[in-house]
Amino acid sequence: MTSATAHGPRPLLARRESLPFAVMTSRIGDYGLIGDCRAAALVSRLGSIDWLCWPRFDSPSLFGALLDDEAGGRWSLAPTGACESRRAYVEDTNVLATTFTTATGRVVVTDFMPVASEEDKKHNLIPDHEILRIARCEAGEVELEQRFRPRPGYGGERLRFCDRGALGYRLETRDGTATLRSDMPLRFDDQGAHGRVRLRAGDVVYSALGFADDWPAILPPLGFASERALHRSIEWWRAFARRADYDGPFAAAVRRSVLAVKLLVYAPSGAVVAAPTTSLPERLGGNLNWDYRFCWLRDASLTMRALMAIGYCDEAKAFASWLIHSTRLTRPHLNILYDVYGNHPGDERILRRWHGFDGSRPVRIGNAAVEQRQLDVYGEVIDATAQMARAGAHLDRESQKMLRGFGEYVCRHWNEPDEGIWEPRSGRSPHTHSRLLCWVAVDRLIELSERGLLQRAPLDQLHATRADIRREIETRGWSDKHDSYVAILDGDEVDATLLLLPWYGFEPADSPRMRATWRRVERELGANGLLYRYRNAESPGEGAFGICSFWAPEYLALGGGSAEEAERAIASVLARANDLGLFAEEIDPETGEQLGNFPQAFTHVGFINAAISLARRQQKEAGVEPRRVPA
Amino acid sequence: MSLSMSLLNWALWGLVATLVLTTISSVAQGLRLTRMNIPFMLGTMFTPDRDRAKIYGFMVHLFNGWIFSFFYIAIFESLHYSSWWLGGILGLFHALFVLTWGMRALPGLHPRMASELHGPTVARQLEPPGFLALNYGVRTPIAAFVSHLVFGIILGAFYRVLL
Numbered sequence: 001m002t003s004a005t006a007h008g009p010r011p012l013l014a015r016r017e018s019l020p021f022a023v024m025t026s027r028i029g030d031y032g033l034i035g036d037c038r039a040a041a042l043v044s045r046l047g048s049i050d051w052l053c054w055p056r057f058d059s060p061s062l063f064g065a066l067l068d069d070e071a072g073g074r075w076s077l078a079p080t081g082a083c084e085s086r087r088a089y090v091e092d093t094n095v096l097a098t099t100f101t102t103a104t105g106r107v108v109v110t111d112f113m114p115v116a117s118e119e120d121k122k123h124n125l126i127p128d129h130e131i132l133r134i135a136r137c138e139a140g141e142v143e144l145e146q147r148f149r150p151r152p153g154y155g156g157e158r159l160r161f162c163d164r165g166a167l168g169y170r171l172e173t174r175d176g177t178a179t180l181r182s183d184m185p186l187r188f189d190d191q192g193a194h195g196r197v198r199l200r201a202g203d204v205v206y207s208a209l210g211f212a213d214d215w216p217a218i219l220p221p222l223g224f225a226s227e228r229a230l231h232r233s234i235e236w237w238r239a240f241a242r243r244a245d246y247d248g249p250f251a252a253a254v255r256r257s258v259l260a261v262k263l264l265v266y267a268p269s270g271a272v273v274a275a276p277t278t279s280l281p282e283r284l285g286g287n288l289n290w291d292y293r294f295c296w297l298r299d300a301s302l303t304m305r306a307l308m309a310i311g312y313c314d315e316a317k318a319f320a321s322w323l324i325h326s327t328r329l330t331r332p333h334l335n336i337l338y339d340v341y342g343n344h345p346g347d348e349r350i351l352r353r354w355h356g357f358d359g360s361r362p363v364r365i366g367n368a369a370v371e372q373r374q375l376d377v378y379g380e381v382i383d384a385t386a387q388m389a390r391a392g393a394h395l396d397r398e399s400q401k402m403l404r405g406f407g408e409y410v411c412r413h414w415n416e417p418d419e420g421i422w423e424p425r426s427g428r429s430p431h432t433h434s435r436l437l438c439w440v441a442v443d444r445l446i447e448l449s450e451r452g453l454l455q456r457a458p459l460d461q462l463h464a465t466r467a468d469i470r471r472e473i474e475t476r477g478w479s480d481k482h483d484s485y486v487a488i489l490d491g492d493e494v495d496a497t498l499l500l501l502p503w504y505g506f507e508p509a510d511s512p513r514m515r516a517t518w519r520r521v522e523r524e525l526g527a528n529g530l531l532y533r534y535r536n537a538e539s540p541g542e543g544a545f546g547i548c549s550f551w552a553p554e555y556l557a558l559g560g561g562s563a564e565e566a567e568r569a570i571a572s573v574l575a576r577a578n579d580l581g582l583f584a585e586e587i588d589p590e591t592g593e594q595l596g597n598f599p600q601a602f603t604h605v606g607f608i609n610a611a612i613s614l615a616r617r618q619q620k621e622a623g624v625e626p627r628r629v630p631a
Numbered sequence: 632m633s634l635s636m637s638l639l640n641w642a643l644w645g646l647v648a649t650l651v652l653t654t655i656s657s658v659a660q661g662l663r664l665t666r667m668n669i670p671f672m673l674g675t676m677f678t679p680d681r682d683r684a685k686i687y688g689f690m691v692h693l694f695n696g697w698i699f700s701f702f703y704i705a706i707f708e709s710l711h712y713s714s715w716w717l718g719g720i721l722g723l724f725h726a727l728f729v730l731t732w733g734m735r736a737l738p739g740l741h742p743r744m745a746s747e748l749h750g751p752t753v754a755r756q757l758e759p760p761g762f763l764a765l766n767y768g769v770r771t772p773i774a775a776f777v778s779h780l781v782f783g784i785i786l787g788a789f790y791r792v793l794l
Contacts, residue, residue: 052658107786112730121680121681121684122679122680122681123680124674125681125743125756125757164747164766165747165748165750166745166746166747166748166750166751166765167745167747167750167751167758167759168750168751172768172769174663175663176663177666177768179751179758211662211667212758213666214660214666214668215666215668215671215756216666216667216668216671216672216760216766216767217757217758217759218667218756218757219745219750219751219756219757219758220751220753220756221750221751221752221753221756225753225756291711507735
């Protein structure tokens with residue numbers, strides 16, 4: 001394979017020599033994502049599905065070769081022998097097409113999870129969960145090989161296969177039944193299925209893997225029905241992409257980010273997961289490996305706010321509804337993360353047998369951060385709700401009650417230490433960012449109350465608290481010694497969250513204090529056009545943080561610099577996406593490698609926000625009135 | 632007991648027994664003991680819309696339950712005797728009938744169910760149940776026997792014969 005470049009776009013081509021089956025893709029950016037807003041799968045550049053959890057994002061894996069080549073399991077469909085691969089999403093969709101070119105011909109493998117409109121579902125029986133793989137030979141002759149090696153339950157379940165003849169090859173798992181059907185001749189054994197076929201130009205083979213957990217399986221026939229599902233899915237995704245009310249700079253990349261984020265929305269409940277993977281390392285070979293297949297309230301609120309800003313109000317309403325129902329049991333206290341149905345995720349545990357991505361151990365299932373306290377969550381949730389209200393959404397009595405409860409909680413606890421946004425496992429501190437978001441919480445509640453959207457808010461208490469928080473940030477959050485705001489009250493270090501002070505309206509981006517803080521942040525955290533979230537004893541070896549790298553140009557767009565500077569800075573970070581336009585949580589500033597769970601909603605949201613801020617700046621400078629998004 | 636009272640008795644306990652059977656089946660499904668969902672299977676005979684299928688299927692299932700309970704009542708009346716254990720035995724035979732003949736016949740009766748032999752087609756995509764409905768999970772027969780056993784016990788215990 002080609003090596004990564006330090007700067008500029010990723011290479012589009014991957015070259016595979018004739019390799020044995022058990023070869024792990026060694027770069028996170030070599031993966032693409034397909035999904036159906038219920039679950040998602042990672043497809044490698046070499047045509048192997050190396051990560052799939054069914055029936056939902058946080059279910060045990062069926063394919064996990066991403067994290068362990070042997071024990072994880074995979075489903076590959078690619079030419080035998082040496083080939084080059086080039087891939088792209090079908091325009092404005094999450095349908096992935098990988099073109100393999102061999103010495104004798106060319107074949108395109110199209111991978112997707114079928115999606116359908118509610119209207120289609122009324123007229124057709126459509127499987128709950130399915131992956132379709134369509135291989136179409138476009139030129140010459142290509143020998144295609146398919147290997148199906150599922151390993152359910154993170155590789156821990158006994159394999160119970162059953163050949164059902166015309167109904168397919170079935171695997172019983174604890175979570176349901178997977179059924180493989182293919183019009184490729186396959187040989188079955190106790191480990192899975194394997195087959196080869198020689199395709200000539202014009203030949204097409206279809207493979208489908210379905211999963212049934214609640215009902216009798218629905219098994220659409222291969223061929224015409226598969227083509228119809230492909231057409232239906234392309235139309236569905238394009239209709240979704242067309243809803244983007246954005247024509248500013250980087251419009252195509254914004255649509256790609258929106259499509260990526262949509263894959264992380266769990267449609268049945270409206271929750272948004274932070275990423276579809278677990279334990280992809282923030283430091284290659286290291287132990288910064290976490291499970292992100294849950295709904296972080298902070299990330300989800302940011303995501304919804306970004307989607308809503310470009311017209312995706314239905315998703316925002318679904319999230320608001322999820323929020324009201326899922327937090328009912330813990331209110332006014334908020335956990336920082338929930339599963340997709342608002343339950344406490346299972347305890348964190350380690351898959352000791354798994355080697356991890358590129359030897360990065362341990363592989364963790366579940367996330368112990370759920371026990372942490374992060375006071376900024378309240379501000380994010382309230383700000384997202386306030387944005388909905390600003391756009392005209394009605395706050396019903398239940399929502400108002402929830403907001404009042406959050407407000408009272410913030411007024412009581414804002415001055416306490418917490419783990420903060422970066423979730424260190426080393427204890428609590430008084431974080432400036434957490435104070436800022438408590439200020440945001442109170443400020444937005446006052447705004448909602450003054451607009452008459454929030455009844456019976458304790459305004460006197462809110463005003464007093466807001467003033468107290470501002471005083472504390474302006475005194476203890478500012479360091480005369482270092483001439484900058486600081487990450488921890490009375491501390492010395494900076495972190496990237498300080499760039500958000502203008503974003504939330506706490507301080508103008510062009511104020512002397514913010515300019516001084518920006519200079520220090522850029523000097524101490526900047527690296528090759530990217531930004532680390534912080535640099536201290538806990539961070540050696542970590543990559544630059546994706547969303548923070550977009551906070552920097554957004555700060556410039558908000559007034560910390562010129563629009564041209566902001567545009568150049570966004571373009572520079574955007575060039576670090578993989579060839580499909582996807583970002584992980586972090587990026588290695590030296591090699592350009594994607595690091596951490598992938599793809600990460602947080603990073604894409606950072607980009608969308610930065611693009612929106614730049615567009616508004618450009619509109620303002622051009623004297624154009626920014627459009628208001630209808631609710 | 633008068634005939635009208637007896638009919639009312641049948642209608643009431645036939646309904647109760649069917650509701651309990653449906654509830655036990657749903658619980659078994661929720662506990663992942665089986666993927667068999669009779670209302671869904673019956674409903675998809677009439678519509679591919681899942682939400683409507685569940686409602687239609689539930690109504691058909693309720694009606695079927697009444698019809699089947701009539702045969703229980705007929706046996707009780709012919710024996711001039713009913714009891715929980717007799718109802719239970721009939722329930723086990725009922726389950727055996729459903730799992731063997733009923734499930735085997737279903738693909739032929741269901742317009743959207745695929746055939747074991749020929750596989751799915753554009754019109755027929757629903758997985759067939761197979762022998763003892765084992766395609767819906769190896770514990771499906773257990774769930775079916777338990778739910779029908781309870782169905783029979785309720786009818787046997789609460790139905791009062793005419794004489």
